[in-house]
Amino acid sequence: MRDWQELAAKYFMNTVERVPVTLVKGEGCYVWDDKGKKYLDFVAGWAVNSLGHSHPVLAKAIARQARTLIQVSNQFYSVPQIQLAELLVKNSCLQKVFLCNSGAEANEGAIKLARRYGARHLNSAYEVISVTGSFHGRTLAMVAASGQAKYQQPYLPLPTGFINMDFNDFNAIKSATGEKTCAVMLEPVQGEAGVKIPDKAYLKAVRDWCTEKGILMILDEVQTGIGRLGTLFGYEQFGIEPDVMTLAKGLGGGVPIGAIMAKEKAAVFVPGEHGSTFGGNPLTCAAAYATLKYILDNDVVGHVKTVGKHLLDGLGKLKRKYAFVTDVRGLGLLSAIEFKEEIGKAVLMACLENGLLVNRVRPNALRFMPSLIVTREEIDEALGILDRVLANFA
């Protein structure tokens, strides 16, 4: 057998600290490596595989569409993208859709939309306020929007027009708002920062502030959208409605797709102002339609709420059992466990050894984001492995 990891070291740019596992197959919440070892997958492609791996409904939709029509340009109409847009609109508080290929691309487009909105309605205001710890993607502008020095510092100078204020601090947003402000961009829950949940009152206050000032509230729901938090969209948890929302990750169940959604009044693009070659292609749209339709028809969101609580309760028990677990937090199936020391990598490696895939979201924290159809039994299995692993660190 070829040594894939050696070949990867030879051919790939070194951008990610990989775990030494080469995955070759997946089914439901399990994956297998090239040596035949089976793992319970609580990473799910970084919160992507909504229906687990190789779900028959998704696989069938992709195969059928691949045999029918894979790609046409947006110069023409195509049916799957219209069906997907209709499903998204009918199940959200937003009326207009733009389809693209990733989270960063959706966020870039949302910022462009906000700038066009500023140009039309806010005396050419263009500045976007975001917050510390946020993660909006890897493009240059999204690095500027993401309030984390470690992503920004290597790429200075950054595009201008972004201000990063403190997380969960309404007064900071208020004081940063000025004549040049066209939008505030926030994640309902900060996933990449280690599952940081803001106060309910905070998001509500920002919402009201944006309305008062006539600026746009953009919610980056790339990670929190499509059921992840136990509601179809994260904004439902906080009793608010954004003017603009971005989606990606779980939307396609595994295929690369992103979306910008906007209220009618905010959807100010005119032909030629934005676009994408692959965005809205029939293949990924058919996959996303099948994924979303399955989630809606089978109350997967209700399931996420129930099993998400079970996972969080289980993590809570581990916190009570092990003094070095300093915090557990989560909403739906996005949760984290935090340790006193920076043992995240060691715990991850021990979990791996024991057949559980997890994500080390911070040096001292792990993140859990299994498929939305994970069962109670699979959660118990994961918690059992974690318990056995943590016992060795006590």
Ligand code: PLP
């Ligand atoms: N926004 C949020 C909230 C994310 O969590 C991520 C990825 O982790 C992104 C944007 C970037 O998405 P992508 O990697 O698809 O560009």
